[in-house]
Amino acid sequence: MKMALKIWRYDPVKGERALREYEVDAPEWATLLDVLDIVKDKHDGTLAYRKSCRMMICGSCGMRMDGAAVLACKTRMADIAESGHAPVISAMGNMPIVKDLVVDMQPFWGKIRAVDPWLQPGYSDPGEKEYIVSQERMDTIHKESLCIMCGCCVSECNSMEADPDFLGPAALAKGMRFVGDARDQATVERLQSYSEEHGIWDCTRCYFCQERCPKGVDPRDAIAKLGAEAVQTGIDSDMGAKHAKWFVTSAKTTGWLRETELVPKTQGVAKSLKEVKFAMGLLRHGKVPPPVPPHVAKHVDEARALYDLVKTQEEQGAQGIVQVEKPLSRVEFLAEGGERDPYGEDSFPRPNEIEKPS
Amino acid sequence: MRTVAYYKGCLASLSAKELDTSTQALAPKVGLELIELEAVTCCGAGDIHEAEPDYYLHLNARILAYAEATGADTLMTICNVCTLNLRQANHALQGDAQLLARVNENLVSVGAPSYSGGVGVMHFLWLISAGEGYELLQGAAHKGLKGLKIAPFYGCQILRPSKLLGFEDPDKPESLERIIAACGGEPIDYPAKIKCCGFPIIQAREDVALAELIQPIEQAKEAGADAMVTPCPLCHLSLDAWQSKLHKQTGKDFQMPILHLSQLVGVAAGIDSSELKFKRHVVSVAPVTEKLSV
Numbered sequence: 001m002k003m004a005l006k007i008w009r010y011d012p013v014k015g016e017r018a019l020r021e022y023e024v025d026a027p028e029w030a031t032l033l034d035v036l037d038i039v040k041d042k043h044d045g046t047l048a049y050r051k052s053c054r055m056m057i058c059g060s061c062g063m064r065m066d067g068a069a070v071l072a073c074k075t076r077m078a079d080i081a082e083s084g085h086a087p088v089i090s091a092m093g094n095m096p097i098v099k100d101l102v103v104d105m106q107p108f109w110g111k112i113r114a115v116d117p118w119l120q121p122g123y124s125d126p127g128e129k130e131y132i133v134s135q136e137r138m139d140t141i142h143k144e145s146l147c148i149m150c151g152c153c154v155s156e157c158n159s160m161e162a163d164p165d166f167l168g169p170a171a172l173a174k175g176m177r178f179v180g181d182a183r184d185q186a187t188v189e190r191l192q193s194y195s196e197e198h199g200i201w202d203c204t205r206c207y208f209c210q211e212r213c214p215k216g217v218d219p220r221d222a223i224a225k226l227g228a229e230a231v232q233t234g235i236d237s238d239m240g241a242k243h244a245k246w247f248v249t250s251a252k253t254t255g256w257l258r259e260t261e262l263v264p265k266t267q268g269v270a271k272s273l274k275e276v277k278f279a280m281g282l283l284r285h286g287k288v289p290p291p292v293p294p295h296v297a298k299h300v301d302e303a304r305a306l307y308d309l310v311k312t313q314e315e316q317g318a319q320g321i322v323q324v325e326k327p328l329s330r331v332e333f334l335a336e337g338g339e340r341d342p343y344g345e346d347s348f349p350r351p352n353e354i355e356k357p358s
Numbered sequence: 359m360r361t362v363a364y365y366k367g368c369l370a371s372l373s374a375k376e377l378d379t380s381t382q383a384l385a386p387k388v389g390l391e392l393i394e395l396e397a398v399t400c401c402g403a404g405d406i407h408e409a410e411p412d413y414y415l416h417l418n419a420r421i422l423a424y425a426e427a428t429g430a431d432t433l434m435t436i437c438n439v440c441t442l443n444l445r446q447a448n449h450a451l452q453g454d455a456q457l458l459a460r461v462n463e464n465l466v467s468v469g470a471p472s473y474s475g476g477v478g479v480m481h482f483l484w485l486i487s488a489g490e491g492y493e494l495l496q497g498a499a500h501k502g503l504k505g506l507k508i509a510p511f512y513g514c515q516i517l518r519p520s521k522l523l524g525f526e527d528p529d530k531p532e533s534l535e536r537i538i539a540a541c542g543g544e545p546i547d548y549p550a551k552i553k554c555c556g557f558p559i560i561q562a563r564e565d566v567a568l569a570e571l572i573q574p575i576e577q578a579k580e581a582g583a584d585a586m587v588t589p590c591p592l593c594h595l596s597l598d599a600w601q602s603k604l605h606k607q608t609g610k611d612f613q614m615p616i617l618h619l620s621q622l623v624g625v626a627a628g629i630d631s632s633e634l635k636f637k638r639h640v641v642s643v644a645p646v647t648e649k650l651s652v
Contacts, residue, residue: 067549068529158514158554162569201562204570205404206554207518211528218519227408239562247405251417255399257368266561282373282599286638289372298397303417305468310412313464320411327453328446332521 001028003035003077004086007047010097020044021086026077032089033061033072036101049101056214059150063101064090069152071214092155094164107164108151111171115194119178122185137182140322144177144222146215153209153219165198169209169219172200176222179229180318191230200226201240216332221325225318232317242266252307255297260288360490362434363425363477364392365444368400369591370436376635377591380620381436381482383633387498388491388623393428395421401443403592404515404558418447419461423473433479436620438590442515444479445522451475481516483589483619484525487533495623496540502626503543504650508617509578509586510534510545513593514554528552534587537619541626548577557596564603571596572604575612585615585646587622594618599640615643625652 004023010016024038033051040047052058054073061072065087080087095103121131153169160166167175175194178184194200200223209219231241243266250258263279264272282288289295297303315323370378385392398421400406406414421444425433435441451458452475462472485491517528526533531552535545553574556567575597578586588594598616605611617625621634631652636643 066529158570159559159566162556163563163566166566202559202566204554204556204567205558206514208514210519220519224404224408224411228411231409240559241409243562244405244409247400247402248410248413251399251402251406251413256371257400257403259368259372263561278603281602282640285640286375287373287595287599287640295371297399299469300399302397302420302468302470303399306416306420306464306470307410307413309464309468310410310416313412315412318411320413320415321407323412323457324415324446324450324454327450327457328522330453331449 001026001078001081003030003081005032005035005039006086006088007039007100008088008090009047009100010091012097012099019088026081028078030077031073032063032065032070032075032077035077036072036089047101048099057148059148062092062150062152062155064092064155069093069155069212071150071152074214092151094154094157094160094168095151103151105151108149108154108168108170111167112149112174114167115171115175115178116186116190117171117174117178119181119184120186121183131183133182140182140318141177141180143217143325144173144180147173147177147217148215149174150214152212152214153217156208156212158206158208159202159204162204163198163202166202167194167199169203169223172203172226173217173219173222176226176318179226180322187229188233188235191226191233191235194226195230195235195238195241199238200230201238201243216329221321225321228320229317239266248307252304253300254294255300255303256295258291258294260291359386359391360389360432360485361391361393361430362432362480362485363428363430364394364434365398365401365421365425365440366394367435367437367440367591368403369595374591374594374618374638376638377436377594377618377620379633379635380618380624380629383629384620384624384627387494387627387629388486389494390434390485390491392434393430395424395428398424401440403439404443407443407446414443415447415450416461416464418444419451419473420465420470422448422451422477422479423465423471426473426477427471431477432485433477434482434485435479436482436589437592438481438513438515439592441479441481442522448475448477448479449522481525481589483516483533483537486623487537492536492540495537495627499541499623499626501542502628502650503538503541503622506543506646506649507546507582507584508538508543508622509548509574509581509583510538510551511555511574511578511586511588511593511597512552513588513590514552516589517552534589534619537623538587541623543622543626546578546581546583548574548581548583550574550577555593555596557592560596560600567596568600568604568607571600572608572610575601575604575614576610579612579614583614584649585617585622585643587617587619589619591618601641613641613645615639615641615646617643617646625650 050060246265538545550573556570560567
């Protein structure tokens with residue numbers, strides 16, 4: 001079938017960008033990567049893009065389609081072609097473009113390296129003993145372990161756009177992969193390092209990473225897990241951690257956010273005094289509600305008692321997020337049409353129906 | 359009339375009271391009867407999810423339980439962040455009987471009602487941009503905006519993650535545009551309408567947040583918007599109150615009026631100014647009200 005697309009080309013020698021249109025004949029099952037291969041083979045051999053495995057495991061072919069980062073090998077084109085839309089293909093964001101659809105991944109790898117992405121087991125010689133980790137403990141880092149480092153999350157990160165030094169979703173998810181690993185003994189050092197400026201508390205919770213990740217890593221949740229582990233471990237001197245903790249204090253004391261006290265509790269009294277002029281401007285419009293008398297929720301004693309109760313239970317720190325991953329993944333499955341029988345009509349044959357070679 | 363449990367959240371009780379009053383005034387015109395929840399707390403705003411995730415789950419379960427106790431099948435929110443936090447907790451509890459049992463045991467032991475999983479969480483935007491709510495809105499607010507150019511600003515947590523929100527295409531949303539057009543306004547298109555306003559880190563990382571905040575305001579201004587509208591009081595606070603900081607930092611004085619969704623529809627539907635409370639905004643809404651002669 002005919003498939004049309006527009007590609008943002010970039011010529012590094014001339015420093016010129018141009019949007020070029022292509023129309024190719026491609027089989028119905030073609031992915032974006034297949035279409036790019038046809039463009040390169042039959043229409044324009046100068047087109048540059050990365051590829052390797054063609055099966056969503058190597059992470060090479062991250063690029064943008066209509067502004068959204070995708071893996072080219074995971075993106076089927078038939079429906080788009082049928083709709084008559086010619087999608088715009090461009091290089092990923094937040095990384096410098098080398099040529100056409102190829103970006104310079106050096107800043108990406110620099111951040112991955114900055115989180116010490118290797119196991120630090122606390123011994124140099126494992127000796128003869130075999131260390132066994134239960135499946136349950138490994139489940140804690142199941143999602144983070146799925147990362148193929150394609151860069152789709154980083155491409156769309158709103159915090160990184162504003163602060164290029166932000167460690168970003170891929171590196172922090174990698175960090176959580178080791179913080180949550182039962183064998184790793186560098187948890188405290190890691191949490192201290194990740195809690196510095198440009199770390200955990202720089203995430204603006206735009207959830208673009210979660211939306212774009214082609215492998216279900218859910219980097220934003222990984223960052224929240226790091227935050228929960230940091231607070232749990234007492235590594236909470238960053239303003240972001242103090243901000244988060246003030247919501248907890250508010251919920252268990254008055255129920256509602258104690259909004260006016262949030263600034264001094266986050267920034268400290270000295271720094272917030274510098275904000276007096278700004279605050280006065282807000283005060284004139286009722287944007288600074290008086291903290292006294294506090295706005296107390298009805299039956300707030302229940303919220304207080306709940307806090308004390310859950311603190312005695314086992315789902316502390318990141319485990320509080322891990323415990324809901326399974327039911328939430330069910331939503332993802334349903335959203336992708338999972339209600340149908342995965343072995344049903346128009347699908348793969350059931351395992352016991354596959355014809356065995358004689 | 360559709361009866362819904364109404365969770366107004368923290369800001370609409372305090373610094374964004376105008377959001378609460380305009381929502382309550384507008385509700386009957388769009389077929390909604392609101393039962394306000396009183397014995398509820400903050401949803402945690404993503405902060406408790408990050409600091410004490412198990413406590414976050416219990417607080418939200420408690421809100422859902424009180425909503426269910428009203429007999430309504432829908433919990434209506436008026437804030438993006440409340441919407442995501444509540445929907446996330448709701449999906450988790452609905453999808454795991456063991457988890458629900460543990461949380462319920464805890465809720466009951468502190469004297470709160472238990473939750474059976476029978477409530478759906480819906481943002482006000484969703485209730486009035488489709489179905490019966492939208493039909494009533496079309497009648498109530500018809501042509502009220504007199505061709506005013508309005509830039510829709512969605513914010514993040516009503517679009518993403520779409521598997522938990524899922525009302526519309528997170529990359530090409532159109533609910534706000536549909537409402538603006540139904541109210542007689544002209545929706546303005548600009549790329550940053552689905553991006554972040556920076557609010558979650560505006561106190562801990564102000565420079566990063568401001569570098570995010572400037573994008574939608576600047577683009578909306580360049581596209582010729584008379585005002586921006588948002589379904590989220592947190593986006594509203596950063597877009598409205600922090601504009602002065604953008605002015606100080608960049609020298610650009612945008613003077614862009616920012617309306618809550620309920621105010622935009624409310625002003626088109628002739629809701630009284632005493633309920634819309636535009637004087638509570640930091641950036642003057644006068645250019646809008648003058649054009650509409652209200």
